[in-house]
Amino acid sequence: MLSFLIKGVFRDRHRYLFPLLIVSSGVLIMVFMLALINGYMDSFIRQNAGFDTGHLKVVTAAYSRLLSQKPYDLGLLDIQDELATWKAAYPQLDWVERIHFGALLDVPDNLGQTREQGEVVAFGIDLLSSGRERKLMHLDQALVSGRIPSQSSEILLTDSAFRRLALKLGDPVTLIGSDVFGSMTFRQFRVTGSVRFGVEALDRGAVIVDLADARGMLDMEGGAGEILAFFRNGSYDQKAAEQIRDDFNRRFGDMETASSGGTQTGKSAIWEEETASSGGTQTGKSAIQSESSAIRDEYAPVMLAMSDQNNMGYMLGMMQYLLAIFSLVFIFILGIVLWNSGLMNGIRRYGEIGVRLAIGESKTQIYRSLLIEAGAIGFAGSVLGILLGLLLSAYFNLKGMDVSVFSRNSSLLSEDIIYTSVSLKTALSALIPGMLSTLLGAALAGMAVFKRQTSQLFKELET
């Protein structure tokens, strides 16, 4: 019976064409939108992780409370031994040290007098000993002119700053700031190139120098403002990140003493108090953010997951929420359209339904068969829509989509070009709404079968 019904559906163009087009168009749009949103999320995570948050980040407790200000004077000092321990404890992570600091960039004229000055955000990253940071910050792709620094005392500028300050490659510039102890400090660099990240928030004015130069300038030998950790496979796994964070804070933070029940020290007091008041497992984040407690060891290391920083947890959650809303709206709108289509189809097939009732099909059987037909159309339409959606997404995965108009003047770290993220899982997730909307439409339209007076069949069938 099933094959008989499905055969009938696909032989009748009027019966399947419109619903098929509607479902496949809707599913195509949905697959593409999901791929676009996922692409944006991937890009958002990648950008934020690479430029700022890492998948995980270790800072001092004091630094963590002023995280957005990047207070390098509250950074991690002499942490090379600890870092070696952490690397051994979490072999699944790659670690990089960074110093972010604000500075004044002074551009001298031929006489050595100030020609231009501008405020910049400086990134002290490891440019010389490995290529890791070049990859994380996409420096090679971002390079507009010149080259990446290859020796000490070389500097990269964002292209907008490079142009604004009318610089040329090889020009000397001076970074003026204050060191970790608050004394004025400055250091001369030579401009080797300019970069454009396609991230408005960074491109406004940033400079990149080697970490060793930054350490020397800021009197932070062996130290770092923050240490970023990345999963070696490159993908952010929130659950795993939160587990590592909790483990790290228990093992290497103040939690260790508190949870072991050992002798109370200045370090452990805060954690013990927090744990007791919450009555359960203490996470690093809530402990750090608690206003009610005073942290005694301001320089104890604290690990933060990406979701703990810059409202990232909220934003990622919000994106998931929007995806769910998008799916529901899709089902609702498509369901309404297909309901209407089902009603029109029902009118056209009035005679057929009548004769089937007369032949001996019950109304329930006919209703069920309408749902089966709708399921077949929904499945075929969804598969078609998924294939077309994948094709469209694959195109924009290769070519990218320029969304710079939306990110202009934005402080969010997001790329100007979004590449759709195509995955079979994403595509298949559109199958369910595609099927559901078709079945919903047919279920609503098919109710008319039950309102039909069987006794009127002869009259209807003669007209």
Next chain:
Amino acid sequence: MNKQIVQIKAMSKAFPTGEGEFLALKDINLSFESGEFSGIVGPSGSGKTTLLNIIGSLDVQSGGEVCVLGHQVKELSARESAALRSQKIGFIFQTYNLLPVYTVFENVEFPLLLLKMTKAEREQAVLKALDWLGLSDKQKSRPAQLSGGQCQRVAIARAMVKNPALVLADEPTANLDTENSLHILDSMQKLNRELGTTFIFSTHDQKVINYLRRVIRLVDGRVESDDLQAGV
């Protein structure tokens, strides 16, 4: 003696109207035996279709008793009446009402699908029915490719394929020319004689009436006459 397959006693049927009720059938007392070739004749509005609806368990009477193939029509649930139609009653309509997207074979096969017969059983029954009606060479055609007479023969095959005890035919020749009408009537008469299937017609076509062995004349919802026709 033939078995009675339809018994109607003091049956009436009323339809609600804005001003009260309209009595479409009044005090009907009829019985049909298996193997009959009968017709309900009368002018439009006389109640022919209403009576056929009730016999076919598509509707229920307002008063009296109607027993079809051992089932009290009024006591049947919707599901039971559908099962009765599916298993034991065949319908033939004025406008054929074939399913246009299916082939002749599939149209005739459809009632058997409802009976959950195996594919081999269905194929055997369909081919036999088509052979009976001279449609063996048309089994792969669609209804749109057939003439009116051929369509009506397919409809007859569809009604007959499940070997029903009773076939209800509502104005089966109304859309056919004389030649096709006579051909159809010959086919139905042959089926009646050779298979013993009971036919009850609703008609006002004299060509059909000429074929009937029993003519029940309805006027204003009452049986005016119930005669056997000599020589048919």
